[in-house]
Amino acid sequence: MVDILFTILDALFWRIRGGLRVCGKKIPLNKIWFAPLFAGEFCYLTGWDWNTFVISAIAIYTSYQEYGWGEYIGCLLTGTEPTDRTDCPLVDDIVDTLKITINARDIKIGKWTVHIPQVNWKLSDNPKLFGWVGLSLRGFLMTFMIGLAFRNIPFMFCGLGMGTVYWIGGLIDHYIKPDGKFGWCWAEWLFGAYLGLCLTLFA
Numbered sequence: 497m498v499d500i501l502f503t504i505l506d507a508l509f510w511r512i513r514g515g516l517r518v519c520g521k522k523i524p525l526n527k528i529w530f531a532p533l534f535a536g537e538f539c540y541l542t543g544w545d546w547n548t549f550v551i552s553a554i555a556i557y558t559s560y561q562e563y564g565w566g567e568y569i570g571c572l573l574t575g576t577e578p579t580d581r582t583d584c585p586l587v588d589d590i591v592d593t594l595k596i597t598i599n600a601r602d603i604k605i606g607k608w609t610v611h612i613p614q615v616n617w618k619l620s621d622n623p624k625l626f627g628w629v630g631l632s633l634r635g636f637l638m639t640f641m642i643g644l645a646f647r648n649i650p651f652m653f654c655g656l657g658m659g660t661v662y663w664i665g666g667l668i669d670h671y672i673k674p675d676g677k678f679g680w681c682w683a684e685w686l687f688g689a690y691l692g693l694c695l696t697l698f699a
Contacts, residue, residue, distance in 0.1 A: 502537050503692035509533050510688025511681070513560070530688075531557035534695070538646055541699040548645075555645035559638040563587075565631055565658075572627025572659065573666040573678040578620050587633045591626060594619040632659035639694075646699070654694040661687045 508516075509530040512523050523529070535552035539545060563584035571578050581588055595618035603610045620626045635658025643652030665683025668675075675681040 499696040503689050506692030507685045507689035511684045514684040552645045559641040565634045568627045568630035571623040575623050577623050591630050628659040632656050650698040661690050
């Protein structure tokens with residue numbers, strides 16, 4: 497029962513962090529509330545300790561505020577080409593190296609000659625794939641930092657699912673009910689629930 501409650505609360509508070517509007521207005525200090533809630537849940541599941549709570553809350557807040565991820569989500573959900581590249585330099589340094597280069601050449605196979613064309617492909621040539629990889633790596637950075645505070649290795653890797661969860665949000669928007677933001681809002685509900693589920697599984 498506690499697992500279900502935490503999953504629901506995390507879905508709600510992650511959506512609040514993302515800008516949920518109540519009566520047309522955002523919740524005051526909306527970026528803050530997820531961190532102490534999630535830290536409190538962790539302490540409840542593992543044994544209450546003020547030191548752990550404070551360190552965890554700071555690590556959680558820093559993990560999602562230190563770098564952005566808007567461009568990765570935009571590319572993933574809409575297929576628009578990346579342009580801004582200011583979200584997370586650490587992730588950009590990785591995704592920018594993901595490319596395939598094949599020099600043109602002719603290969604003789606018996607009596608035949610096979611022509612191999614020139615190929616210069618980089619990840620950003622496929623915006624949706626770029627968005628998925630970038631968002632998955634950004635999610636990994638987030639939960640890695642949280643997992644360090646929790647001293648929990650399995651939780652460190654949960655963020656790798658961020659790209660897939662947000663992609664599912666886009667599918668819900670496309671096939672079931674539009675949210676007006678290409679699935680971004682749906683994805684925030686889902687990712688909050690995903691984090692809560694991972695916490696209850698691995699704490």
